[in-house]
Amino acid sequence: MDFAAVHRYNPGLLRIPAIPHSGSLLMSDSKKPDKARRNLVVATSVLGGAATVGAAVPFVASLLPSERAKAAGAPVEIDISKLPPGELGIFEWRGKPVWVMKRTPQMLKDIKKDDAVVVDPHSTVPQQPEYAKNEFRSIKPEIMVLVGICTHLGCSPTPKLQPDGDMGSEWQGGFYCPCHGSKFDLAGRVYKGVPAPKTLEVPPYQFLSDSTILIGEDKKGA
Numbered sequence: 001m002d003f004a005a006v007h008r009y010n011p012g013l014l015r016i017p018a019i020p021h022s023g024s025l026l027m028s029d030s031k032k033p034d035k036a037r038r039n040l041v042v043a044t045s046v047l048g049g050a051a052t053v054g055a056a057v058p059f060v061a062s063l064l065p066s067e068r069a070k071a072a073g074a075p076v077e078i079d080i081s082k083l084p085p086g087e088l089g090i091f092e093w094r095g096k097p098v099w100v101m102k103r104t105p106q107m108l109k110d111i112k113k114d115d116a117v118v119v120d121p122h123s124t125v126p127q128q129p130e131y132a133k134n135e136f137r138s139i140k141p142e143i144m145v146l147v148g149i150c151t152h153l154g155c156s157p158t159p160k161l162q163p164d165g166d167m168g169s170e171w172q173g174g175f176y177c178p179c180h181g182s183k184f185d186l187a188g189r190v191y192k193g194v195p196a197p198k199t200l201e202v203p204p205y206q207f208l209s210d211s212t213i214l215i216g217e218d219k220k221g222a
C-alpha cells in the first residue's frame with residue numbers, strides 16, 4: 001500500500017438534523033431528529049480539518065493524494081473509534097458516500113428477520129467482494145460498510161435505522177430511497193418488489209486495526 005496515497009480523514013464530527021438533496025454526502029434517519037440513533041456524520045474535508053491544526057498543515061497536506069489521484073480512486077483511511085454503536089458514519093470515497101456503522105447485537109438479529117423479504121439473502125449474486133458474500137455482507141458481522149447510492153437510478157437513500165416508525169410494522173431498520181420507493185435492510189440487501197435491481201454496493205476494504213478501515217483497497221489490492 002502506498003502510504004502517501006492514503007487519504008486521511010480528520011476525526012472532527014458533525015451532527016446534522018436533515019438530508020440535503022441528492023449530490024450531498026450528508027443524510028439523516030428522518031426529518032424528525034432521532035435522539036436515540038442520531039446519524040453521525042464524519043467530516044469529509046481534510047483541508048478544512050487540517051486548517052484547525054495550524055502548524056501541522058504543511059505536513060498533513062504533503063500526505064494527501066493529488067486531486068488526480070483522488071479522482072482515480074485513491075483509498076481512504078477512516079477512524080471509527082468515535083463512532084457510537086447504532087449510529088451512521090458517512091465518509092467520502094471516489095466522490096461517493098460510504099456508510100459505516102457498528103451494528104448492535106439487536107441489529108444483527110433484526111437483519112436475520114429480513115431474509116424472507118430481500119432478493120438475495122445470502123449475497124450469492126456476484127456483486128460484492130468475496131469476503132462480503134454472506135448474510136451481513138461484511139468482513140465483521142458488526143461492522144457495516146456500504147456505498148450509500150441506490151442501485152436504481154443513483155439517488156442517495158434515507159437512513160431509517162429504527163425498526164418502528166413510519167416504515168410499517170414489518171420494518172426492521174434499513175434505508176429507504178424516496179426517489180422511487182426502493183428499500184434496503186441494514187446489510188444493504190434490497191427488498192423484493194422494489195425498483196432497485198440489486199443490493200447496495202460493498203466497496204473493497206480492509207481493517208488496518210480494530211478501529212481503522214481502509215476503503216478502496218482490500219488485501220488483494222483491489
Ligand code: FES
Nearest residue numbers: 150152153177180
Ligand atoms: S433511485 Fe432509488 S428508487 Fe429510484
